[in-house]
Amino acid sequence: MMKSTQLIATAFVLAICSFSCQEEKEEAKKVDTKVEAENLMQASRDWSAAAVSRDAKKVLEFWADDAVMMSCGEPTLKGKEAIRQMVEGSLKDPNFSISWEPVSAEVSESGDMGYLLETSKITMTDSTGTSNEMNFDTVTIWQKQADGKWKNVVDVMSSNE
Numbered sequence: 001m002m003k004s005t006q007l008i009a010t011a012f013v014l015a016i017c018s019f020s021c022q023e024e025k026e027e028a029k030k031v032d033t034k035v036e037a038e039n040l041m042q043a044s045r046d047w048s049a050a051a052v053s054r055d056a057k058k059v060l061e062f063w064a065d066d067a068v069m070m071s072c073g074e075p076t077l078k079g080k081e082a083i084r085q086m087v088e089g090s091l092k093d094p095n096f097s098i099s100w101e102p103v104s105a106e107v108s109e110s111g112d113m114g115y116l117l118e119t120s121k122i123t124m125t126d127s128t129g130t131s132n133e134m135n136f137d138t139v140t141i142w143q144k145q146a147d148g149k150w151k152n153v154v155d156v157m158s159s160n161e
Contacts, residue, residue, distance in 0.1 A: 031111030040114045040142055041102040043150040048100045056087050064143060064151040071136075071157040090124070095131045097123045100138060112144045120157060135160050 043062070050058035060080060063069075069077040069086070077083050090096045100120035107114035120136040141154040 029110075031107070031109065033107045033109065033111065036107040036111050036114065036144075037105035040105045040107060040116060040150050043142070044100070044102040044116055044118060044140065047152070048098075051098045051100075054091055054097075056084070056091055059087055060084055062152055063155075064145075064153045067151075067153050067155065069155040072159050093125050095123060095125045097121075113142070114144075114150070115139060115141045119160075 047059070047062040050062065060083065063080055063083055065080045066078075067080060067083060069083055077086055090098075098120065100118045102116045102118045104117045105114060116139070118138040118140060120138045121133060122136065123131060123133045126132050136157040137160045138158070139154075139156045140152050142150045143153045145151055
């Protein structure tokens, strides 16, 4: 009888320790979503600076390989290669410029996904040779990569004019 009571007590202690260790692991995994939201907003600002510099390679580094881009009146672009072609084509216009500023950010409790609301401005030459400026409201969805960097996975622009 004594051995079975000791066995039960030992199992009970191990169960409590296991539960306690699990709680500690969950506590260690908690993400400061405010800090991550700021990191995400800074990634967006860095991306905008790369776009202003007109460096296609730097601009493309911010998109995930399987990213999707949607813009009013334009076909949906799927994958980095389609986006690359759009970026390089846009940069052939000497009047082309794009910039944006994040307005707000939300990050998942796990810290691996987030989205931004942004305002964007694009200047480009139209078919008549006239330079036009357009303003957009933008939603971007981001995924945190294994290396800790944020990558854009969905980019949706809607004209606010």
